[in-house]
Amino acid sequence: MNKKAFGLLTALIGIVTIIFVGLGFVYEKSENEKQNGLTAIFDVSATGVIATVRFEKGKAGIYLNTKDDGPIVQFPVEQKILDISFSNDGKRLAYVVSEKESSSDSISDVHLLDIDTKADILAFSVTAIITELAFDPKNPDKLFYLQADVFTNYSPITGKRPHDFDVHSYNLDNKTQTRHTDLKKYGMQSLHVSATDESVFVQMDDDENVQSADELFASYQRIFKIPLDMPDEKEIISNPTGQQDIYDFLVLPELDEIIYQAVGGTKSNGTYEYELFSFNWETNQTKQLTRLKEYAAKPILGSNQKIYFLVDLNFAGRTPDYTIYQMDLDGENIVEILW
Amino acid sequence: MDEWPCAKEHGRIDMKPEFIRFVTGIVRQTDCNREEREDLYEELLTHLECSFIDYQKKGYSEEEAMRTAMTNFGTEQEVGDQLQEAMYPYRKGMMLGLSVASLLFAYSVYASQLFIMGDAHILWLILAVLIGMAVLFVTVRPVTSLNRRLWMNGLLLVHLFVYFYGLLLATDVLPPYSVGLTIIAVLILLLGIILIYRTTIYDYPSKRPALWKDAKRLHFINITLGILVVFVTLFFLWALLLFSEVSSIFLLLLIPIGLWMLSYAVQMRLLANQKVTWAYAIVFTQIAAVVVMIFLVRGI
Numbered sequence: 228m229n230k231k232a233f234g235l236l237t238a239l240i241g242i243v244t245i246i247f248v249g250l251g252f253v254y255e256k257s258e259n260e261k262q263n264g265l266t267a268i269f270d271v272s273a274t275g276v277i278a279t280v281r282f283e284k285g286k287a288g289i290y291l292n293t294k295d296d297g298p299i300v301q302f303p304v305e306q307k308i309l310d311i312s313f314s315n316d317g318k319r320l321a322y323v324v325s326e327k328e329s330s331s332d333s334i335s336d337v338h339l340l341d342i343d344t345k346a347d348i349l350a351f352s353v354t355a356i357i358t359e360l361a362f363d364p365k366n367p368d369k370l371f372y373l374q375a376d377v378f379t380n381y382s383p384i385t386g387k388r389p390h391d392f393d394v395h396s397y398n399l400d401n402k403t404q405t406r407h408t409d410l411k412k413y414g415m416q417s418l419h420v421s422a423t424d425e426s427v428f429v430q431m432d433d434d435e436n437v438q439s440a441d442e443l444f445a446s447y448q449r450i451f452k453i454p455l456d457m458p459d460e461k462e463i464i465s466n467p468t469g470q471q472d473i474y475d476f477l478v479l480p481e482l483d484e485i486i487y488q489a490v491g492g493t494k495s496n497g498t499y500e501y502e503l504f505s506f507n508w509e510t511n512q513t514k515q516l517t518r519l520k521e522y523a524a525k526p527i528l529g530s531n532q533k534i535y536f537l538v539d540l541n542f543a544g545r546t547p548d549y550t551i552y553q554m555d556l557d558g559e560n561i562v563e564i565l566w
Numbered sequence: 567m568d569e570w571p572c573a574k575e576h577g578r579i580d581m582k583p584e585f586i587r588f589v590t591g592i593v594r595q596t597d598c599n600r601e602e603r604e605d606l607y608e609e610l611l612t613h614l615e616c617s618f619i620d621y622q623k624k625g626y627s628e629e630e631a632m633r634t635a636m637t638n639f640g641t642e643q644e645v646g647d648q649l650q651e652a653m654y655p656y657r658k659g660m661m662l663g664l665s666v667a668s669l670l671f672a673y674s675v676y677a678s679q680l681f682i683m684g685d686a687h688i689l690w691l692i693l694a695v696l697i698g699m700a701v702l703f704v705t706v707r708p709v710t711s712l713n714r715r716l717w718m719n720g721l722l723l724v725h726l727f728v729y730f731y732g733l734l735l736a737t738d739v740l741p742p743y744s745v746g747l748t749i750i751a752v753l754i755l756l757l758g759i760i761l762i763y764r765t766t767i768y769d770y771p772s773k774r775p776a777l778w779k780d781a782k783r784l785h786f787i788n789i790t791l792g793i794l795v796v797f798v799t800l801f802f803l804w805a806l807l808l809f810s811e812v813s814s815i816f817l818l819l820l821i822p823i824g825l826w827m828l829s830y831a832v833q834m835r836l837l838a839n840q841k842v843t844w845a846y847a848i849v850f851t852q853i854a855a856v857v858v859m860i861f862l863v864r865g866i
Contacts, residue, residue, distance in 0.1 A: 233707055237699065240669065244695045247676055251686030261684050385809050545683075545738070 259285040259304040259327060265549040267537055268310055271529045272317030276342065277551065277564070280308045280322075289322060289340070299345055300338075309335070312360040314367055318342055321350070321370055323357045329389065331378045337370070337397065351397055351404065356389045364422040368400040371427060373418050381413070394418070394427055394453065408458045417450075417475050425455045428478050433463065448472040450485060466506055466513065474501070477526040477534070482556070483509040486526045486534060491515060498543045503536060503558070516558030523552075532556060535564070585614045588636055595646020597654050597708055597769070606649070614639060654769055658705060664757050665702035668729060671750050672698060675732055678739045678747060690731060697725045718765045726758045730800070763789060780842050781834075787849050788830045791856060795826045826852070 262282035269279040279290050287308045288298025311322040320340040325333050335357035337350045356375040363369035375389030392415035394407045412431050419428040434446045450465040465473050476487035484507050491502030503516045503523050517523045522542035527535045533553045541548035554561040589610045593603050621631035650658050672694035679685045736747035766785045799819050829852050836845040
């Protein structure tokens with residue numbers, strides 16, 4: 228190739244590269260703007276309304292029943308909705324908002340939304356990360372929540388995450404906050420409030436009596452019932468000797484059952500398959516309810532005695548692909564809820 | 567020069583400027599280093615001058631003899647390509663293939679990342695195009711001073727690192743686009759690795775013929791170990807970055823690469839000083855250490 232031809236080729240490659248660089252500046256999206264679609268946050272009201280949190284070009288919003296109606300509330304791309312919870316009568320929806328970039332100085336704003344009038348009020352704010360909300364079925368003015376007091380990495384080989392969890396509540400009537408536990412748990416999730424007595428149910432590590440790092444690694448995540456007047460006398464209500472971690476659950480007191488999420492198998496590429504199971508604490512019987520071989524999560528009891536749950540069809544992929552399903556209490560008639 | 571009968575017959579030959587320009591053009595088409603170029607240059611020039619003298623003896627005028635000698639020789643491009651192919655079979659084609667495939671891959675993966683994933687990897691694109699162009703440049707316009715093993719391997723190693731990142735970008739694109747791009751990236755990296763092996767072992771061998779075989783063996787083992795060490799290090803770096811933020815602890819990961827480079831340099835120095843046994847002792851210790859590490863990791 229002679230000098231002139233090579234010079235022309237170099238110029239051509241230079242021009243093409245400059246065009247691609249220019250396109251890069253025009254079409255690049257920020258991480259916040261890339262978020263789109265359904266998140267893992269949803270709830271079902273006593274009146275059968277399904278509320279979901281969706282991203283629309285990075286903006287988090289709450290949608291009722293269908294996305295076509297548009298969001299009833301929506302926040303700037305810098306903020307996220309961490310959880311939502313319907314009141315027992317289904318007329319109010321509590322939700323918590325915080326910055327997407329979490330830190331130990333993050334502020335969590337808890338809002339109350341009137342489903343009929345769509346009036347939205349800020350109930351309270353705390354300088355901490357509130358990860359979950361749940362109304363007290365016995366008292367419509369009491370809202371329980373899980374609060375993480377720090378956002379850090381306790382090990383140099385892990386990223387920063389919320390830790391030092393405890394159970395708190397907020398009285399909407401007299402506007403007072405109460406801290407119910409002093410556990411400072413490394414992790415705590417799936418907050419449920421008992422409909423019959425003064426206690427809450429949470430999932431956390433069964434690591435109270437561990438003495439060494441080996442014992443800590445060998446411990447399992449289980450479901451605990453915490454009496455609010457004597458939080459130290461918490462008890463395990465999932466299978467206490469079960470050899471599997473439990474991640475998410477739903478308590479069905481009238482059936483003496485819990486429906487929980489656990490690993491059900493492994494795909495050929497090594498990715499875990501998460502399924503829903505039921506455990507009867509009277510008979511100690513465990514039953515596998517789903518066999519979707521995907522990532523089934525977050526079981527919620529609907530007013531029609533159906534279990535609603537999420538399935539991530541792209542679990543362990545770059546972006547999740549959530550779909551809502553429903554099934555009977557015994558795991559029969561699994562159908563996808565179309566949006 | 568004495569091997570040419572005409573040189574013996576006519577003694578000193580006057581080099582014609584036309585022949586010098588013609589032969590320079592031919593030699594430029596090859597990947598020879600400076601020493602090889604000088605030999606080739608002298609040989610071609612003598613051949614042309616002898617041919618010129620023969621034609622003059624047959625009754626051609628000076629200008630006719632000169633033109634006929636060059637015409638019968640072939641064009642600069644043809645002769646240069648034939649010499650290149652004879653001295654380094656398929657090398658030019660492999661280098662050309664590497665540069666063109668690399669450039670096309672760079673634009674494709676950049677566009678896929680931009681329009682499918684929303685990420686503009688501008689710095690990587692510029693680096694990938696520059697390195698692709700550099701490989702193209704040394705292939706179609708060889709520079710004598712650059713055609714040494716160190717420079718060529720340096721270029722190919724930089725290419726390997728830049729396009730390994732390209733492989734990661736290709737796997738990151740949503741399927742099914744990621745499948746095709748990943749296959750192309752793997753093929754480009756394999757071609758780059760093959761070129762590093764042949765550049766080191768075959769194209770630019772040791773200047774001491776007695777040590778050629780030992781040098782080839784040691785280069786082969788060290789390059790293979792080097793690729794293994796670098797990719798295992800990158801894997802651990804990726805795994806750490808997945809779960810934590812950048813920390814000075816990550817510098818510890820560079821220790822195995824540093825030890826490998828030191829060991830490679832020591833072996834080559836020992837070989838240059840004819841201490842072949844010591845060089846082999848080090849390389850076998852190195853292999854044993856890697857095997858022990860593999861068993862330890864499997865045990866964990």
